[in-house]
Amino acid sequence: MAAPDTNPDVSALAAAPGLEDWHLDLHAKGTRREEAVAHLHALLLRAARFEVFRRRGSLPQLSSAELDELAQDAAGDAAMSVLRRLGDFRGESTFRTWAYKFALLEASVKVRRRAWRDREVTLEPERWEEVPYSGPGPDADAETAALHEAVRGGIRTALTPRQRQVLVAVVLEGVPIDVLAERLGSNRNALYKMLHDARRRLRAHVAASGYLEET
């Protein structure tokens, strides 16, 4: 395995392409389109490299070359997404900002999945009590201790097994939601909705116990 590079040269990023209307040529044909696609790819690669090197602390085992390969893959996938969704661009931001977000999404998902590739995730909802839970410290007052106990009770009794599974993995274990989605055969948006519902049930349980005011 290559030695980790502790000082990757992020200054080698390509200069940001300008703000001209070159992206209109993505709808053209022939050479004009090919040039626009090349321009788009350079833009997306810049964003993907930015993201991968920004998050390189979570991938200490990868060399600069391996990180760059990850960025290249992300840029390629982002280019396909952008070209597929060109019709969604409404001009509510600059095209550059709109395109950047696709590269940042692809790169950040790849970094998180790579970082968690060999890590175990507690997927059995009944094992949640084995997960470290940073409850109140020894100096906590009685109200805070009771609030934490109400939360633990809510996790135990107020949630469905699936809600408990998602809440424990994402919040207590720190599993990235897209990593969890991949392992559960779901998607990020669906799992976030489940997490949102779990939090709402938990708040209601704690509020019913008298330890939390709903605003």
Place this chain on the structure above:
Amino acid sequence: MNSRDLDPALLRLLGTDEPEIDCDECFAQLDRYVELELSGAPADTHIPGLRAHLVGCPACAEEHESLRALLELDSVS
């Protein structure tokens, strides 16, 4: 105690009861939201619910931070 007074660990578990958008809508609006932020416009008024989503969703929050940082880098290069 209301949810705004919770310590960060409990806030991550319980979330807030503020209205929020979901991950797909966050992605759809993120470019506009960040440009509004960087221009000094009231992004939260223009796109309600996105800020609350960033508080609840670490993955979307990372992507928001990155897009903002990349545009800030572009503005000085």
